[in-house]
Amino acid sequence: MARRRSTDYIIYLTIRCVVAFLQAVPVRIAFHCASGLGWLAYRVDKRHRLVAAENLGHAFPEKSPAEIDRIVRSCYAHYLRLLVEIVLLPRKFRYGNWRGSGQIVNPVPILDAMFSPRPALIVTAHFGNWELAGFALGAFGFRTYAIARVLDNPYLEDFFKRFRQGTGQTIIAKKADFDRLEGVLKAGGKVATLADQDAGARGVFVDFFGRPASAHKAVALMAIEFNAKMIVVGVPRTRQHAEGFYYEITCEDVIDPEEYAGRPDAVKAITQRYHEALERLIRRHPEQYFWMHRRWKSVPAVRRRMAA
Numbered sequence: 001m002a003r004r005r006s007t008d009y010i011i012y013l014t015i016r017c018v019v020a021f022l023q024a025v026p027v028r029i030a031f032h033c034a035s036g037l038g039w040l041a042y043r044v045d046k047r048h049r050l051v052a053a054e055n056l057g058h059a060f061p062e063k064s065p066a067e068i069d070r071i072v073r074s075c076y077a078h079y080l081r082l083l084v085e086i087v088l089l090p091r092k093f094r095y096g097n098w099r100g101s102g103q104i105v106n107p108v109p110i111l112d113a114m115f116s117p118r119p120a121l122i123v124t125a126h127f128g129n130w131e132l133a134g135f136a137l138g139a140f141g142f143r144t145y146a147i148a149r150v151l152d153n154p155y156l157e158d159f160f161k162r163f164r165q166g167t168g169q170t171i172i173a174k175k176a177d178f179d180r181l182e183g184v185l186k187a188g189g190k191v192a193t194l195a196d197q198d199a200g201a202r203g204v205f206v207d208f209f210g211r212p213a214s215a216h217k218a219v220a221l222m223a224i225e226f227n228a229k230m231i232v233v234g235v236p237r238t239r240q241h242a243e244g245f246y247y248e249i250t251c252e253d254v255i256d257p258e259e260y261a262g263r264p265d266a267v268k269a270i271t272q273r274y275h276e277a278l279e280r281l282i283r284r285h286p287e288q289y290f291w292m293h294r295r296w297k298s299v300p301a302v303r304r305r306m307a308a
Contacts, residue, residue, distance in 0.1 A: 003117035008201040012155035022087045027244065030084050038080035042073050048077075052291035059209035060286070074287035078237070085245050086131050087192075090166055094245065098136060102235075102247040109254045110231060114142050119185040119228035122218060125278045126290035128235040129247055134169045134192050136249060145184050146192045148173045185226040195219050196278060198297045205300050209279060214298035220270040223257045230255040232274050234281035236288055253277035 019166050024032045042049060052072045060068070092101065104110065113120040114137070122144070124130045137144050146164070151157040161171050172181050172191070184191060195216070203214035223230050239246045255273055262264040281282040282289045 008153040008155055011153060012159065015156065016159065019087050023091060024083055027088065027092075030088065031081060031240075034081040034084040034248070035077060038077035038207060041080060042076040045076075046294040051294060055295065056286070058211055058296070059291075072291070073288050074292055075289070078288050079290070081240070081245075082129055085129060089132065089135055090163070101245060102132070102136070102249060105248050105250040107251070109250070109251045110233070113229050113254070114190060115233050116229070117158070117188050119188050119221065119226050120190045120224055121228050121230045122190060122192040122233055123195045123230050123274050123278075124192065124233045124235070125282070126194060126200055127196075127278070127282055128237055128285065128288045129196065129245075130235055131164070132235050133233055133249055136162070137165075137190075138166075138169045142190065144192060145169075145170045145172050145181075145192045147172050147174050147181065147194075150176065181222075185222060185228060191228075191238045193219060197293075197294065198295055200298050203298065204268050204271050206268065206275050208275045211246070211296050212300050213275070213296050215275065217267050217269050217271070219274070220257075220267040222261070222262070223255070223270060224266060227257060230257070230274060232277040232280070232281075236281065236285040250281065252281050266275060 012022065022033070049072055052075055053068050056063070056068045056071055062073075063071075113122075126134060134144055134146050146169055148164075148171050151160065164171055169192075172184070181191065197216065199214040199216040201214070204217050204220075205212040206215055207213075208215075219230075222228060230253075231251060232255065234250045234252055235247050236247060237246050237249065253274065253276075255270060257266070257270065260269055263269060
């Protein structure tokens with residue numbers, strides 16, 4: 001245990017030093033470092049590079065291998081730059097200057113949900129800069145919550161928790177804080193969640209980019225149980241330059257669980273609908289989705305039996 005703690009602390013100190021460096025140097029140098037690291041990651045990370053190419057090949061069968069490879073390269077470049085942008089958010093993004101870093105597209109449904117006494121679920125994916133949505137809502141004065149997995153490294157967990165809660169967003173542990181989550185939704189709270197992770201064999205299977213993908217039932221179940229409107233949001237980067245970034249906070253769909261009242265397939269129908277909204281967002285900016293993870297790892301029981 002002592003050895004594990006010491007290793008965790010060394011990792012934590014290393015990351016703190018990197019963060020301090022990126023926040024201290026001129027922005028253009030920080031982004032230049034991100035570009036170099038993105039190129040390096042693409043070169044050395046063969047395993048995830050192949051996973052991304054396979055996923056993209058299924059999602060966009062009309063694209064040539066050269067086009068797929070270009071998108072994979074862009075994915076690595078996007079996510080390394082994204083890490084730098086997240087580090088810089090507390091210093092570059094304020095209520096008084098937010099228009100220089102982005103805009104809200106179709107803001108009425110978002111504002112309606114935020115001011116409504118009903119609870120709301122802000123549903124997004126590992127796409128664009130998903131951290132910016134919660135950061136921006138906090139900067140605008142809205143009290144929001146985000147469901148997140150607790151990191152194994154306790155030092156990093158405390159550091160990132162303070163970082164993410166800097167503008168008023170409260171983090172709720174994904175597996176250990178259900179009572180608190182339930183209390184927030186009962187009180188009409190606004191909760192954000194990443195809803196594009198593989199849920200294993202027990203998940204509900206929906207169509208996502210033309211393939212069955214296992215999704216967690218909990219998102220739809222929470223919406224139904226607490227009568228929470230679902231706001232499907234994406235935050236794509238629309239332009240970038242040497243000194244900053246520019247994103248759009250886009251409301252792609254609003255799902256009211258009352259529309260599905262009495263339907264025996266309500267959970268699957270709602271889950272399918274928000275996946276379709278996420279797919280539309282990703283198709284417009286495919287280089288900004290995290291194709292490197294095994295989203296389609298689980299397969300339906302029928303396919304497993306056929307394979308056997």
